[in-house]
Amino acid sequence: MVEAALAARSLSKRFGSLLVTDDVSIELRAGEALGLIGPNGAGKSTLIAQLAGRLPPDSGQVLLEGRDVSALPAHARARAGLVQSFQVPSLFSSFSTLANVAIAAQAAHRHSYSFLRRADRAREYVEPARALIEEVGLSHCADRNVGALSHGERRYVELAVALAARPKALLLDEPLAGLSRAESERMIAFIGKLKKRYAILLVEHDMEAVFSLADSLCVLVQGRIIARGAPAALRADPAVIEAYLGDDASSGGAHA
Amino acid sequence: MNPMFRNTILVALAAIFAAAPWALDEFSLNLVTRMLIFGIAAMGVDLLVGFAGLVPLGHAAFLGLGAYAAGILTDMGLESAFVVWPLAIMVGALGAAIIGGLSLRSSGLYFIMITLAFAQMIYYVFQSLRAYGGDDGFALTRNTFAGLIDPYDSRAFYFLTLAITLVIFLLLLRVVASPFGVALRAARDNEARLAAVGLPAFGYRLVAFILSGALCAFAGVLLANLTGYITPGYGSWPQSGELLMMVLLGTAGTIWGGLLGAAIFVALSEVLSEVSDHWMFYLGLLIVLRVLLAGGETTKLLKRLDPRRRADG
Numbered sequence: 001m002v003e004a005a006l007a008a009r010s011l012s013k014r015f016g017s018l019l020v021t022d023d024v025s026i027e028l029r030a031g032e033a034l035g036l037i038g039p040n041g042a043g044k045s046t047l048i049a050q051l052a053g054r055l056p057p058d059s060g061q062v063l064l065e066g067r068d069v070s071a072l073p074a075h076a077r078a079r080a081g082l083v084q085s086f087q088v089p090s091l092f093s094s095f096s097t098l099a100n101v102a103i104a105a106q107a108a109h110r111h112s113y114s115f116l117r118r119a120d121r122a123r124e125y126v127e128p129a130r131a132l133i134e135e136v137g138l139s140h141c142a143d144r145n146v147g148a149l150s151h152g153e154r155r156y157v158e159l160a161v162a163l164a165a166r167p168k169a170l171l172l173d174e175p176l177a178g179l180s181r182a183e184s185e186r187m188i189a190f191i192g193k194l195k196k197r198y199a200i201l202l203v204e205h206d207m208e209a210v211f212s213l214a215d216s217l218c219v220l221v222q223g224r225i226i227a228r229g230a231p232a233a234l235r236a237d238p239a240v241i242e243a244y245l246g247d248d249a250s251s252g253g254a255h256a
Numbered sequence: 257m258n259p260m261f262r263n264t265i266l267v268a269l270a271a272i273f274a275a276a277p278w279a280l281d282e283f284s285l286n287l288v289t290r291m292l293i294f295g296i297a298a299m300g301v302d303l304l305v306g307f308a309g310l311v312p313l314g315h316a317a318f319l320g321l322g323a324y325a326a327g328i329l330t331d332m333g334l335e336s337a338f339v340v341w342p343l344a345i346m347v348g349a350l351g352a353a354i355i356g357g358l359s360l361r362s363s364g365l366y367f368i369m370i371t372l373a374f375a376q377m378i379y380y381v382f383q384s385l386r387a388y389g390g391d392d393g394f395a396l397t398r399n400t401f402a403g404l405i406d407p408y409d410s411r412a413f414y415f416l417t418l419a420i421t422l423v424i425f426l427l428l429l430r431v432v433a434s435p436f437g438v439a440l441r442a443a444r445d446n447e448a449r450l451a452a453v454g455l456p457a458f459g460y461r462l463v464a465f466i467l468s469g470a471l472c473a474f475a476g477v478l479l480a481n482l483t484g485y486i487t488p489g490y491g492s493w494p495q496s497g498e499l500l501m502m503v504l505l506g507t508a509g510t511i512w513g514g515l516l517g518a519a520i521f522v523a524l525s526e527v528l529s530e531v532s533d534h535w536m537f538y539l540g541l542l543i544v545l546r547v548l549l550a551g552g553e554t555t556k557l558l559k560r561l562d563p564r565r566r567a568d569g
Contacts, residue, residue, distance in 0.1 A: 052452065079454035090452070092445040103442045104453040112439040112455060113463070116430050119438040165453040 003066045005030045005199030006082065006169035011050055011060035013043075013223075020046045021057065022223040028169055028199040033191075035214030035231070036203045039243070043223040044203045045087060048171050051201070052084045053077040064169060078107070081168030087177060087203075089158040091146045097157055098142040101129035104164035132160045136190065152183040159187075163194075170198045176206045188213060211235070219243065273418060277411040286482060287526060289414045291519040292421040293478045298502040298514030299428055300471030305500070306509030307432055308464045309444030310360075313368045313496050314375025317355070318348045318469040320382055320491025322476025327396045327486040328388065337399035337407075341477050348473020349466050351378070356465030360458060375496055382488035393487030396480050407481065417478055421515070424471065428511045431467075440464055472499070505546055 004027040013021040020043040028034050038044055049055035051062055053074035061070045064082050072080065092100050099120070106112055106125045119125065133142050136156040141149060146157055159175060175191065176184050188209050194200060195213070204210045210217065211231045219227040219234065221243045227234055234240050276288055297319055304310045325344035334340050359370040388394045398407035405412045431437050442450045443457035450457055480486045489495065498521065506517025524542065528535035 054448070054452075073451070073456070074448075075451040075454050075456040078452055083454075084452060086449070086452075090446060090449045092442050092449065094441065094445050099438070103438055103450070103455075106435055106438065107450070107454040112435040112460065114435040115437075116427075116434055118430070118433050119435045120433070122435060125435070161449070161453060 004028060004063070005065060006051070006201070007063040008047075008051060009061040009063065011047070011057045011062070013046060013050060013055070013057045020223050021050060024060070024220070024223070024225055026201070026218060026225075028201055030168070030199045031196060032215045033195050033200040033202050033213050035210040035217040036201060036220060037205075037207070037210055037217060038220035042220040044220055045173055046223075047220070048084055048173050048201070048203060051171055052082060078165055081166065082171070083162050083165045083167035083169070084171035085158050085162040085173060085175060087173040089151075089154040091154065091157060091161065093147055095146060096143050097133060097138055097146055097149065098126070098129055100146055100157055101132055101160045101164045102126050104161045105129050105132075108164065108166040129160075129164055132164055133157075136160045137186075151178050152180060155179060155183070155187070159190075167198055169201070170194065171201045171203075173203050174205060175202070176204055176209055184209065277414055282410050285410050285414055287522065289410075289417050289482055290479075291522045292414075292417045292515075293475050293482065294499075294502060294518035294522055295515035296421055296424055296478070297472045297475035297499055298506065298518045299424065299511055300468035300475070300514070301499045302503045302506075302508055302511055302514040303428065303432070303464050303468045303471075305503050306511075306513070307437060307440050307444065308461050310363075310461065310465075311368055311500065312359075312371040312465075312468075313493065313500065314355070314371035314373075315468065315472050315499050316493065316495035317375035317378040317491050318352055318472035319476040319479070319495065319499075320378060320488065321351045322348045322473030323480040323486045323490045324382060324385075324388070324476075325473070326399070326477045326480050327394060330396055330399060331388075331394075335397070335400050337401050337481075340399050341474075344477045345470050345473045348476070349470040351473075352466045352469020353462070356462050356469065360461050360465060372493060372496070375491065375493060379488055379491045379493070382491055388486075391488065393485060393489070395485055398481050398484060413482065417482075420474075420478070424474075425511065425515065432511060436460060436463070501543055505543060 006028040008024060008026045011021050011024045012019070024047060026034060036044055036047070046055065050057045053069070053072060053076070061068055063069065064077070064080055067080075069077050069080055069082065092103060095103065102119070102125045105128045106119065106122070109124065130142065133139055136159060138153060138156055138160070141153060146154060149157065155175065155178070159172075162170060172191070176187055179187060184206065191200070191202070191213055202210065202213060214231055216229060217231050217234050218225050219240050226243055227237050227240045229237075277285055280288065297315070301312065301315050304312055322344045325347035326340050329340045329343055355371065355374045359367055359374065362370055383391055400407060405416055407413060432440075439450070439455055439460045442455070443460055447457045476490055479490065502517035502521045503514055504517065505520050506513030506515065524539055525535065528538050532538065
């Protein structure tokens with residue numbers, strides 16, 4: 001059996017009396033996308049935060065390529081290849097588009113304790129950054145401050161920053177949120193291409209996108225995975241329909 | 257700025273600084289030396305304020321540590337600047353490593369208060385050093401340079417300070433544009449995201465804190481040699497505040513702003529104190545005006561002090 005690129009084993013997290021993550025186990029394989037869906041407040045972002053190391057779970061383990069990374073802080077997990085993109089674009093506000101991506105490429109190197117060379121002339125940071133910016137179609141605003149970009153453009157920068165950190169497993173937290181119809185379609189096509197290179201956990205409200213991108217699905221409701229399996233099978237699962245799709249599938253497109 | 261204009265300014269500045277020792281009397285020349293010395297300290301503080309987004313209210317402690325270390329080592333019989341100065345700067349750096357290592361676990365207003373608290377502790381240690389004059393401080397025999405420079409020659413000391421200032425200025429310009437400098441600014445903008453791509457902010461901030469502490473210690477050493485006298489006042493909290501004012505007056509986040517701000521501050525405090533006993537009032541007024549006029553930057557700075565904003569970046 002092939003080792004899972006990323007696995008969570010029995011993660012649980014409580015906020016006071018509220019169980020936000022309830023014995024969640026998932027597995028991601030290289031070249032596959034696992035969709036994670038669930039109503040608002042189901043604990044999707046909380047789960048991502050625990051996988052990425054921003055929030056310590058009360059119990060359970062996170063394994064990256066079979067290695068237990070549960071004890072590692074966020075930056076060490078990122079360096080090991082467990083990288084997330086954020087639901088709300090989280091960028092370096094005083095930096096240009098290029099510098100935003102270049103700092104992530106810089107972070108992928110061992111350290112940044114280099115004091116006398118110019119970072120903006122360091123090829124090993126700038127070239128991969130330029131290539132990624134071209135790939136997401138933002139070459140025309142490489143030198144613009146990210147504050148001057150549109151929300152859609154910032155979403156693409158957000159993704160480019162995550163990719164520049166050289167992920168093995170990529171956690172995408174609602175990459176389509178707030179995008180226009182056309183932007184969404186382009187993003188879906190782009191994520192489709194990324195699937196070949198990384199193991200992807202895709203949290204998304206846009207049902208069309210999830211059903212077209214994900215190889216398998218997990219349905220999270222009140223912190224628990226209530227169903228998992230192939231997208232087509234889940235569409236017909238009565239429990240899923242009741243808990244989630246029932247009141248969301250009809251309006252699923254409205255989120256896009 | 258077009259290169260022609262910039263070069264003209266640089267040549268003019270070089271000419272002014274080269275001619276200063278012959279154009280000025282000894283008192284005024286020492287005043288210019290003083291501007292340069294405080295410029296070194298303010299550039300160090302700017303590394304934290306302008307690039308790391310951290311506001312320390314205790315950097316005078318390192319000025320004092322440098323001065324006291326130099327004074328005590330000299331008193332113990334070490335005379336050569338080549339020995340005393342590096343040691344004194346290392347004392348400042350070590351102090352900064354300890355204080356920075358502890359203070360950087362906090363942020364925003366807490367960081368300000370903790371750096372202030374540490375500086376006050378060091379200040380009271382200076383005051384309690386009976387063997388070194390307690391409250392009154394003590395005189396320092398100027399350090400020697402193996403006969404290369406006469407430490408009592410104001411012109412020689414001025415040129416020495418000018419050279420040191422220039423080297424530090426140019427080095428700092430490189431440092432802030434280096435991968436280290438970029439990491440430092442990225443941590444200021446969005447610490448959580450920097451961690452999410454694999455870089456922890458703490459180490460970069462600590463190194464910046466140590467560098468800025470070492471620069472303030474260097475300034476303390478130079479100041480002690482310029483004045484020939486060391487008092488606990490070097491490490492007082494008003495002195496820490498003045499270092500911050502210099503950075504704000506000159507424009508934070510530029511490095512050159514530290515030099516400019518120190519020059520303005522030293523000049524104004526000299527001129528205004530001639531004119532009026534209430535010179536601090538007028539200085540305060542000027543700083544208020546400066547802050548209001550450069551609202552954009554200052555607002556950004558104040559926003560950075562809000563821990564909530566730092567948390568979610």
